[in-house]
Amino acid sequence: MQSSSSEQATDIDSCAAKVVNPERVAVVRSRMPSETDLVDTADIFGLLADPRRLSLLLALLEGELCVCDLAVVSGLSESAASHALRLLRAHRVVSVRRAGRMAYYRLDDAHVRMLLDLAVAHTEHTDAIHPERDES
Amino acid sequence: MQSSSSEQATDIDSCAAKVVNPERVAVVRSRMPSETDLVDTADIFGLLADPRRLSLLLALLEGELCVCDLAVVSGLSESAASHALRLLRAHRVVSVRRAGRMAYYRLDDAHVRMLLDLAVAHTEHTDAIHPERDES
DNA sequence: TCAACATCTGTTCATTTGCTCATACGTTGA
């Protein structure tokens, strides 16, 4: 990050660059991950942001499964499941083991596994969360 | 998915109904969250799946900030920031405190906070993850 | 050899998403 530790160093940005609390902004900025990290992280979250893909990954928490079974479990067509798995594979979230004409997928990302575990844990505890209501 | 009148009326219709490993499928299915939970969880992940929105939320890890400062920190226009915050507000991820013509937002979801903390921790450790390369 | 099989892939299409612009709202100080 730039913002080299001067008190009033944050008038850099053009546009409506009016900062109300320059110190806080400077601190927050210094702790903000790089753009690349932001994009990568958002990317990972994006992979978990689809119910079908999510169920695919949750199914793999237990161990490897073939495309066919994954399709059944996740409620996807086999083609759609294959597409989804290809996406996840491209992002190194899952890996394949091929055995003849079968393809067995498994979770291959410890980070994602933690996120999934956390999500499941929260799901089990909190059953009465209703997003999408409205704003104040 | 409705292959009717196939020439070969051999086994079940189409391909969606054949399970390779029935036991595993049964187990996985029994542990699979409800459709509602899947959608809700995917929804939350979806909120974190955008780099700008993510930086908005990361900025709030430290404490509350006004829309203006959030816009600067996240690199969004003030209008875009307001739109994003509205979305997050609708999902109870952030809450507002109004003081005069200012609006101070804060993180208001422990679950999301955990996810963000986890993401940041992983970001700091793993700097060399390059998704989107290709598949085996 | 052939045919059934499990999976993979490209294309097309409708929906969703996130932004900008213009504008409206409530607050503040002159």
Add this chain to the structure above:
DNA sequence: TCAACGTATGAGCAAATGAACAGATGTTGA
């Protein structure tokens, strides 16, 4: 009172996304 200000909102548009369909590839057993 009024104008500048901080924020909120709706419309509209371009880009990204997810699903279906058709077809391709490599594998197995007869």
